[in-house]
Amino acid sequence: MPFPEMLHSLWRESGLPQLLNMLPPWLALDERQLVFMLATPVFIGVFAWEYFKIRHDPRLVDGAESLRNFMLGAGYQTTELLFAGLIAFPVYALAYHYRLLDIQLTIWTGALLWLLTDLCFYWMHRSSHRVRWLWAAHVTHHSSQRMNFSTAMRQNATNIFNGGWLFYVPLALIGFNPVWIGICYALSLVYQFFIHTTLVGRLHPAIEYVFNTPNHHRVHHGRNPAYIDTNYGGVFIIFDRLFGTFAQERADQPIEYGIVRQPESNGLLASWLHEYRDMFRDVSRRGPLKQRLRHLWMPPEWQRELPDSERDTRDRSQP
Template sequence: MALLDMMRAVLEDSGLLALWHTLAPSLALDERQLIFMVATPIFIGITFWEYRKIRHDPKLMDTAEAIRNFALGAGYQVTELLFAGIIAFPVYALCYHYRLFELELNWLTGFLTFLGVDFCFYWMHRASHRMRWFWAAHVVHHSSERMNFSTAMRQNATNIFNCMWVFYLPMALIGFNPVWIGVAYAFSLVYQFFVHTTLVGRLPGWIERVFNTPSHHRVHHGRNPEYIDRNYGGTLIIWDRLFGTFAPENDANPPEYGITRQIHSTNLIVLWTHEYVDMFRDMSRPGGLLSRLGHLWRPPEWQRPTISNSEQPGTLHERNHPEPDRH
């Protein structure tokens, strides 16, 4: 935890910690939020550097959208700060109370925490593309038609309510301290910020084989048929290689960014909620309760068959409204 102590000292020396306590005296800054608070000025600086490189190409950078992306990220951080301690922390504390093993923090358990968090992130990320309830929150991250560092900040303020954090609970049950889990997760997100760019080409082969890289993540954001639902890895790409979801970037078929049914709204609330609206509209259509609820856990493209009034019972016809957003 020496690194976290150093970060806290930097915030104290810079006056940012005093400012935080002035603005939000009742909110404690936990280790995960501490990391994000230190990293945010770095993110802004790196984004500005990239902006100067690509600002003249509207296909790569849009100033208004970049500002909007940071606003989306700010909304995500605010709801995480306000509600994580109320919603997620009690569940983690309960799991950790009934932990299977007593684990001390050392180099080995630190590495296992990083590895376990990255493994859980892979499955959480995969579920956020293949289960519509999770996709409803994650879609905002994919709805930009540009790939740059500001895209990394494009997050949904509803994430904490979607309960994606449940994917990490097994680690607390095993005996990994929730504080360690939060720190590893925060550092993973910091790393992932730097893979959202078109300015970095392919890296040396061994790095591309082991780590998530800008090339791999450009594929993940592509809406080309061969790129959809590929490269879910956070820090490591090995999980995609192991579980059959890896796809390399194809120079002959560069990624087209965005989602298959693109939304062009500039309203933050619409960007955060449009997929929820579509999902609940689908659930409201006639049908059995279990079939309606299927929209929550089925893939985003799944559509319930409907029976035409002119057909005999049992004859199924696909509905004719547009299918849900897919990236």
């Protein structure tokens, strides 16, 4: 029996499909969510191991912040669970209904899907740094000033509403089954959990050239001018090399973690919503409607020219 068919047979025999069918249709517990659920105990165990390694250095880990990070991750998973079936799944189903090809899962098509999923992740991630509407959700992940495994769990509960998942819809339109797209995406995020650490140095040059590693991802989380908006890759770093967004850590610039303007509060709601507040505050300022709406899709640092009275008000409100 071919390996994909064997996996499908095991999936049917596990009884999980029947369990999923018993759930309300709006409760979107799918294979992707199951991957996250199965991986979560591993994440907690790995973080516990790391914590005991670095707990004496407050620059690397803070217990209270780490707990908040896992709570932020739980909020993200909750909204995904409740709303993905209402928002994202119908779009994927529609795209797959009108698919261009009927692609059967084999080792080769699976490898191709894995690569294409990472390409989609690259452009989604890059857009999440350069489009303010998407950055308003992604900023939560970057606002920690520490780098450890709990930082990977630091996610925004509004992600499902921001539309980043639309970057993967073309894969369904091409002809890849949305179930396998979701599994590839989930396994990619599992991989990315393990690159959020300071305990792993540089790996073999061949690995560093092809894959996204802890070394590359630490650079991505830096707020140093030389590191901002670099190393967007998920599993692979080759797309950053191809599209000119790759950066190496520099000996003369130790990495400073966080964002350029740190939020005023570390609370859960502030971590999720502070950039939305700032974005809509900018949109609400007087001016032509077209210029005001540009705050939604321009880069986070973009600001339009304002009347003197409005500019003075904005300057006083900046942290």
